[in-house]
Amino acid sequence: METNIYILVIEDESEVMDSILRDIEIFEKKFPIETAASAEEAREVIQDLQKNNNEVGLLLCDHLLPGEDGVDLLIDLNNQERYEGAKKVLITGQAGLDDTVKAVNEANLDHYISKPWKEEELQRVVREVLTDYIIEQKKNGLPFMDILDGERLAGNIRDSGSMSDT
Amino acid sequence: MKEKSPIFADSDSALQTIQNLILESDDIQAHEIEIKEGEILFRQGSSIKDLYLLLDGEVSLLREKNKQGIHMVADTLKPGSFFGLIAFVTGNASMTTVRVDKDGHALKIRQDEFESFMEQHPDLHNQLRQLILGNLVERYRHTIDLHMEMEQLNGQLKKERNDLKKAYEELENTQNLLVHQEKMATLGQLVAGFAHEINNPTSALMRSTDSVIEQLPKLFEEQYDEARTKKLLFRCGLESRLLSSVEIRERMKEVGKRFPNVSRTTLRKLAQMPEEALAKMEDKTGRSPLNIDDLVPYFEAGRMLTNINLSSKRIGDLVKSLKSYSRQDNDSYDWIDLREGLEDTLHVLNNRLKYHEVHLYLNEIPKIYAGGGELNQVWTNIIMNACDAMEKNGTLWIGCGTGQAPAESLAGFGSKEELGQDESSPEWVWVRIEDSGPGIDGQTLQKIFEPNFTTKRQATQFGLGLGLTLSNNIVKKHGGRIIADNRKEGGASFTVYLPKMPPDAE
Numbered sequence: 001m002e003t004n005i006y007i008l009v010i011e012d013e014s015e016v017m018d019s020i021l022r023d024i025e026i027f028e029k030k031f032p033i034e035t036a037a038s039a040e041e042a043r044e045v046i047q048d049l050q051k052n053n054n055e056v057g058l059l060l061c062d063h064l065l066p067g068e069d070g071v072d073l074l075i076d077l078n079n080q081e082r083y084e085g086a087k088k089v090l091i092t093g094q095a096g097l098d099d100t101v102k103a104v105n106e107a108n109l110d111h112y113i114s115k116p117w118k119e120e121e122l123q124r125v126v127r128e129v130l131t132d133y134i135i136e137q138k139k140n141g142l143p144f145m146d147i148l149d150g151e152r153l154a155g156n157i158r159d160s161g162s163m164s165d166t
Numbered sequence: 167m168k169e170k171s172p173i174f175a176d177s178d179s180a181l182q183t184i185q186n187l188i189l190e191s192d193d194i195q196a197h198e199i200e201i202k203e204g205e206i207l208f209r210q211g212s213s214i215k216d217l218y219l220l221l222d223g224e225v226s227l228l229r230e231k232n233k234q235g236i237h238m239v240a241d242t243l244k245p246g247s248f249f250g251l252i253a254f255v256t257g258n259a260s261m262t263t264v265r266v267d268k269d270g271h272a273l274k275i276r277q278d279e280f281e282s283f284m285e286q287h288p289d290l291h292n293q294l295r296q297l298i299l300g301n302l303v304e305r306y307r308h309t310i311d312l313h314m315e316m317e318q319l320n321g322q323l324k325k326e327r328n329d330l331k332k333a334y335e336e337l338e339n340t341q342n343l344l345v346h347q348e349k350m351a352t353l354g355q356l357v358a359g360f361a362h363e364i365n366n367p368t369s370a371l372m373r374s375t376d377s378v379i380e381q382l383p384k385l386f387e388e389q390y391d392e393a394r395t396k397k398l399l400f401r402c403g404l405e406s407r408l409l410s411s412v413e414i415r416e417r418m419k420e421v422g423k424r425f426p427n428v429s430r431t432t433l434r435k436l437a438q439m440p441e442e443a444l445a446k447m448e449d450k451t452g453r454s455p456l457n458i459d460d461l462v463p464y465f466e467a468g469r470m471l472t473n474i475n476l477s478s479k480r481i482g483d484l485v486k487s488l489k490s491y492s493r494q495d496n497d498s499y500d501w502i503d504l505r506e507g508l509e510d511t512l513h514v515l516n517n518r519l520k521y522h523e524v525h526l527y528l529n530e531i532p533k534i535y536a537g538g539g540e541l542n543q544v545w546t547n548i549i550m551n552a553c554d555a556m557e558k559n560g561t562l563w564i565g566c567g568t569g570q571a572p573a574e575s576l577a578g579f580g581s582k583e584e585l586g587q588d589e590s591s592p593e594w595v596w597v598r599i600e601d602s603g604p605g606i607d608g609q610t611l612q613k614i615f616e617p618n619f620t621t622k623r624q625a626t627q628f629g630l631g632l633g634l635t636l637s638n639n640i641v642k643k644h645g646g647r648i649i650a651d652n653r654k655e656g657g658a659s660f661t662v663y664l665p666k667m668p669p670d671a672e
Contacts, residue, residue: 014408015370022377028431035411066521093365116369
C-alpha cells in the first residue's frame with residue numbers, strides 16, 4: 001500500500017478547525033488531512049497512521065488545548081526520531097513568550113502563525129514547510145510540483161542529479 | 167558646653183592677685199564664704215543684696231522652666247566668675263537661681279558696703295573692676311553664640327520638615343501608583359483573555375465570509391431539476407451543527423463506504439451532512455464524484471452562513487457582557503441584581519475558565535443598592551485567584567442567597583433548591599465562591615487582606631498582590647464584609663456579605 005504524507009491539524013475549537021481546513025484543502029490532493037481536538041486525540045491519530053506506515057509531514061497545532069499544551073506535544077514528538085523531521089507550525093492566539101521560546105528551542109518549531117490569520121499567509125507557510133519536508137526527506141519532488149513550490153523542487157531535483165518516475 | 171576661653175589674659179592673674187589679697191587682709195578674708203554642693207545661694211526672682219565672686223568650686227545658673235520647679239541650666243560658672251552681677255548693676259531681681267555644683271569658696275560683698283569697701287581696698291577694687299568687665303564681655307559673647315546656634319537649629323528644623331513633607335507626598339504617590347498598577351494588571355489580563363475570545367469567532371467569521379462570496383454566484387445558475395436539490399442541500403447546511411473531530415473521523419469511515427470514489431476533502435464535507443442530504447446526493451448523482459462536487463457547495467454555503475450567524479452572535483454577546491461588566495465609572499451606584507454581575511463576569515472570563523468546571527447555585531436574591539462595576543472587580547479578583555491556584559481541570563462552585571451563607575461547602579448540595587434560603591435576615595445577601603485548589607495556608611489566611619507584593623502568577627501575567635486588599639475595601643465601602651476560609655474538602659472558600667443599602671446612602 002502506498003504510504004501517504006499526512007497533515008495533522010490540532011485545534012479544539014470546531015469553528016476554527018473548520019476554517020483552517022477550508023484554507024488548506026488545496027493541499028489535500030497530495031497530503032491527506034487528519035484532525036484532532038486535543039493532544040491526546042492527536043497521539044491516537046498518529047498511532048493509527050503509524051500502523052499503516054504513513055508519515056506525518058506537517059503538524060499544524062494550537063497551543064491552548066484541554067489537557068496537555070500544544071507546545072508540550074510538539075516538544076515530545078520532536079524528541080521521537082520518527083517525527084523529528086515532521087514540520088511543526090504553531091497557529092495560536094495564546095502562547096506567551098516563554099512557551100514560544102520553548103517551542104523554538106526544544107520543539108524545533110518551523111513557523112508561528114498568530115490568529116486571526118490570512119488565507120494567503122497560511123497557504124504560503126504550508127506550501128513552504130511541505131516543500132522543505134519533501135526536499136529534506138529526499139522524496140521525489142515531481143508529483144508535488146503543482147501544489148508545492150515548483151521552482152524550489154525543480155532546483156532540488158537538478159542539484160541532486162536524480163530523476164525518476166513515481 | 168564649649169570651653170570658655172579667657173577674655174583677658176589677666177583674668178587668671180587677677181583672680182590670683184585677689185586670692186593673695188584675701189590671705190593678706192583679715193578684713194577681706196571676713197567676706198570669704200564657704201559654699202557646699204547642692205546649696206542654693208539665691209533664687210530666680212529674688213532681689214539680691216550681695217555680689218558674689220567665685221574663688222574656687224563650681225556653680226550653675228538655673229532658669230525655672232515652669233511652675234513644677236523644673237530647671238534648665240542656663241550657664242555653669244567657673245572660678246573668676248561673678249554672679250548676682252546683673253542684679254547688682256541694674257538693681258532688678260535675679261534672672262536665675264544659683265546652685266552650687268562643687269564645693270568651694272566665694273567672696274561675698276554686700277551692695278551697700280561695696281563702695282566703702284572698695285575705697286578701703288583700692289588694689290582689690292582694680293582687680294574686681296577687671297574681672298567685672300571680663301565677665302560682662304564673656305556673657306555678651308555667650309549670648310551671641312547661643313543666638314547663632316539657635317539660627318542654625320532653626321534652619322535644620324525647617325529643612326527636615328520639608329524633607330518629611332516631600333517623603334510623605336512620595337509615599338502617597340507610590341501608593342496611588344501601586345493601586346493603579348494592580349488595576350491595570352487585572353485589566354490587562356481581562357483584555358488579553360477577551361482578545362483571544364474575540365479572535366476565535368473573528369477568524370471563523372472572516373474565513374466563512376470569503377468562502378461564501380466565492381460560492382454564492384454558483385447558486386444563481388439554475389437548472390430546473392437540480393434547483394430543488396440545491397435548495398434542500400442549502401437548507402440542510404443552514405441547519406447543520408459542527409461535529410467534533412472524533413465524530414467527523416467516524417462518519418467519514420461510514421460515508422466513505424457509500425461514496426467510495428470521492429476525494430478525501432469531499433468525503434469530509436459529506437460526513438457533516440445529515441442523512442436527508444446524503445440520501446438526496448446518492449439519488450441525484452449516482453455517486454459520481456464529478457456531480458457531487460458540483461452540489462456540495464450548496465450545502466457548504468448554508469453551513470457557512472450559519473457559522474457567520476453564530477460567530478457574530480458570539481461576538482455580540484461578548485461585547486455586551488464586557489460593556490455590562492465594566493459598566494459605568496466606579497462611582498455610580500444603583501439597584502442591581504448581583505446574579506447578573508456574576509454571569510457577566512463569568513462570560514467575560516470564559517477564556518480563563520475554559521478547562522474548569524463551573525457549578526452555579528444562584529438562588530433568588532433581592533436587588534441591592536450597590537456599585538455594579540466595583541463588585542464585578544471583586545468577583546473577578548476572587549475567581550482569577552481561584553483559577554491561578556487550580557491547575558487545569560479544576561472546579562468552581564458559585565452560589566448566592568439571602569441571610570446566612572451555608573457553613574458547609576456548596577459541593578455537598580445537588581442544586582440551588584437543595585441549598586435553600588435562610589429567611590431570617592433578608593437585609594443581607596451573600597455570594598460564595600469556592601475552588602478545588604490547594605487552599606490557603608494558616609499564616610497567609612491571617613493576613614490575606616493585607617497588601618502583599620508578590621509576583622505570584624505566570625511570567626506573562628503578574629499582579630502586585632493588592633487584589634484582595636482592593637476587594638476588601640470595596641466590600642467594606644458597601645457596608646459588607648468578606649470572609650476567607652478553606653473548604654473541609656480542600657480548596658479556598660470566599661463569602662461576601664452585602665447589605666441591601668450601603669452606609670451613608672441617601
